[in-house]
Amino acid sequence: MSVLGPTEFGAVLICARAVHVLEGVRELSMTKDDDGAVTLARSKLLSVVESNGYRLEVEPFRLLKTDEKSV
Secondary structure: OOOOOOOOHHHHHHHHHHHHHHHHHHHOOOOHHHHHHHHHHHHHHHHHHHHOOEEEEOOOOEEEEOOOOOO
């Protein structure tokens, strides 16, 4: 699956992009179970981003260190 060690920025960036893509699902019809699964996946991916000291702005897509302020 993955090489275990410190989480690389590239892995954080991929997780952030996945969260961004999952935002598009909100506008589509899904079953309750599918909605729950997508919500859980989004939440888990976002936790990887945030636990590594980053903040995600979805629109427009921006990944910032938590101490940076958006302009």
